[in-house]
Amino acid sequence: MRQPFRRELSNLIERGRDRQLRLAVTGLSQAGKTAFLTSLVNQLRHAGVEAQLDLLPAAREGRLLGAQRLNQPDLGVPRFPYDPGMAALRDTPPRWPEPTRGISELRLQLRYRPAQQGWLSPDIAHLTLDLFDYPGEWLLDLPLLQHDFYSWCQAQPLHSGDQRRALFSEWLAEADTLDPTAEADEAQLASLSEAYAEGLRRAKQAGFSNLQPGRFLLPGELDGAPVLQFFPLPQLDMSKEALEALPSNSLYATLAARFRYYQQQVVRPFYRDHFRRFDRQIVLVDVLGALNAGPERFEDLSQALSQLMHSFDYGQRSLLTRLFAPKIDKLAIAATKADHVTPDQHGHVVQLLEALLAEPLKDLRFANVPVKALSLAAIRATEAREVMHNGKRSPALRGTTLDGEDVLVYPGDVPPRLPTHDFWQQQGFDFPSFRPMGAGSDALTHIRMDAAIDWLIGDKLV
Ligand SMILES: Nc1nc2c(ncn2[C@@H]2O[C@H](COP(=O)(O)OP(=O)(O)OP(=O)(O)O)[C@@H](O)[C@H]2O)c(=O)[nH]1
Ligand SMILES: [Mg+2]
Known part of the structure; x- marks a missing residue:
């Protein structure tokens, strides 16, 4: 095929496919999938107004106009329970969305103004995002x-x-x-x-x-x-x-x-029905929860994740695979619930996540698939504070425990590498579970949801 013609055809297909993106939100039980999806929908729906999405250029530049839910393609599958989840978060006191018991689907349509306006490009463009939620237990299979x-x-x-x-x-x-x-x-x-x-x-x-x-x-x-x-x-x-x-x-x-x-x-x-055809993926890992749980469970999580990542098709998309066998061509790995540690520890959380996923990351690098590692909190439950300790300022977290007690805590230092024997001996890390912060009718407060959204779909919003 002649080069210019091939490029043109490739562009056409790319533009056609661009309107639709299947995003795999992958995570074991309690990793934070439902919270992530609920926050994702919430942030995108509020994108045109009060959501804080500064790390997402399309939102920062005022080009992302918002999102609406469309009817999903498979009518036999329940709809993702966004409204019940938001109702729980807006309750007094706020509650976390329920653990997931079955499969549900969600189709979102994003409206945006393309960054470059040409005489052929439309004033308003759309991107359809297909998502689905499932119990983490089933993923293990x-x-x-x-x-x-x-x-x-x-x-x-x-x-x-x-x-x-x-x-x-x-x-x-x-x-x-x-x-x-x-x-x-x-x-x-x-x-x-x-x-x-x-x-x-x-x-x-x-x-x-x-x-x-x-x-x-x-x-x-x-x-x-x-x-x-x-x-x-x-x-x-x-x-x-x-x-x-x-x-x-x-x-x-x-x-x-x-x-x-x-x-x-x-x-x-x-x-076959749910996991075969993805374009992008975010792997959510509750690294801090595993750190809280001790060495045997930490190692167990590492093994479960390594096995799991072999179940997906990764690789750069060619003209043909784009049409017939979609592959995941970009992914994010995210340590969830980052609001469980003080902001000065966030860098270490990401390093620890990379160490935990070292094996699968090697394979992904080999397959030339771009990966971004980050830490995030889909729905914040704490606020960062500073306290005076022995005449020095120290970082701390303020939150309300699930029992309704207001606390100010320093959960501990996160090791930047796989924890050593000494770390486990000292039991240096501990934190309680917190209530989510109430949202009212505003967008949910988060940490780096915008960075995750930008990495996963930002290139499709230009
Ligand atoms: N502090 C904090 N806690 C979170 C956050 N996201 C999730 N959690 C906590 O983690 C729990 C599990 O989150 P879910 O989103 O339900 O996890 P899941 O991956 O959907 O779990 P399954 O449905 O059981 O597979 C929640 O009930 C919260 O207690 C977050 O951003 N910050
Ligand atoms: Mg869930």
Whole structure:
């Protein structure tokens, strides 16, 4: 194809696609996805008026006129509960939006004035943003698609870490003695599956992240269905070939068949319908929460995220992939809830996030995908203050705890690298959970939502 013609065609396609962007908001349970989406809609809806979006040039220059919600493409999927979320935030006292129990979708149309006015360019242009929300627990299942039953069993951290092992102790005591060649006993499978699910629930409660299968934690319409009656086998002393040659009524073959069914009938459709076609991505990580929770859970989060990032297609878009196989060509990684630490610590939070995601970041660099790391608070719950301590000014945070107590705290220093043994020994980091700051009818107050929005969609608003 001749060069000028090719460029022209590419521009045309780019302009066509530009009007629509699918943004993946990725994060494990409680990472802050719903808060991010609620704030995103709120900021963009207030963009033309009182939202504080100075780091987003289109808003700063007064070209971003606002956003409205459109009917989403898939009428079978519930709408993202923006209004209930805002109602909770505007309540007295303000409350956080509810944890997510199922999938919901959202289509936003942004109106803006293009930066450069030519005789062919329109006065007003539109960008449609497709977003969706889901329970973080279900996201944990995406890495399961890369496995067969044998490799899945081996990939589960069943014996690693004292705290984790203790949470699964009842299940492990029986599962460790199972003979994969024995005939499957339905009653035993049902009770062991329930014990495994109970272990996962306890581990989630204790702050662990790397928990599969995710539907065991939040079954939705699958509650009680036999497809959820399986678990990994902790002791596999035989070769894969020998195990796979076992008769279909053996324990191994029965569990493997249920695993396959779960993978193909539950996880694959979820992936196919919602996770395949994205243009941009923001990965939200509750780094500070993990720091608060201790070394074992911190390491567990790092592993869960590394596995997860293999589930997405990254790479520069070519003419063909733009049309037929969209890839994520730009992403942001964000440490959420940055208002849990004083502003002087924000730089360290970003460095720590980069250290936590070191492995996936290497792969992304190799694929030449631009990545920006930042810390943000989608919905602020604290204000930065200064206090006099021993005659010196020190930074502090003022907020209201979930129990309604007004407090002034210094949560501690954030290490700029993966925490050392000494850091964990000193237990140097602690903070309470805060109530969100009330919003009234104004835009929600945030930290660096504008920087995140600019990185993710700013280039489409020129
Ligand atoms: N201080 C502060 N807390 C936040 C912020 N965003 C979220 N949180 C807290 O984190 C909790 C979880 O946030 P959600 O947005 O519900 O998390 P999620 O990723 O949607 O979680 P699931 O729906 O369970 O997957 C909230 O209930 C708040 O307590 C923030 O910007 N600042
Ligand atoms: Mg949610």
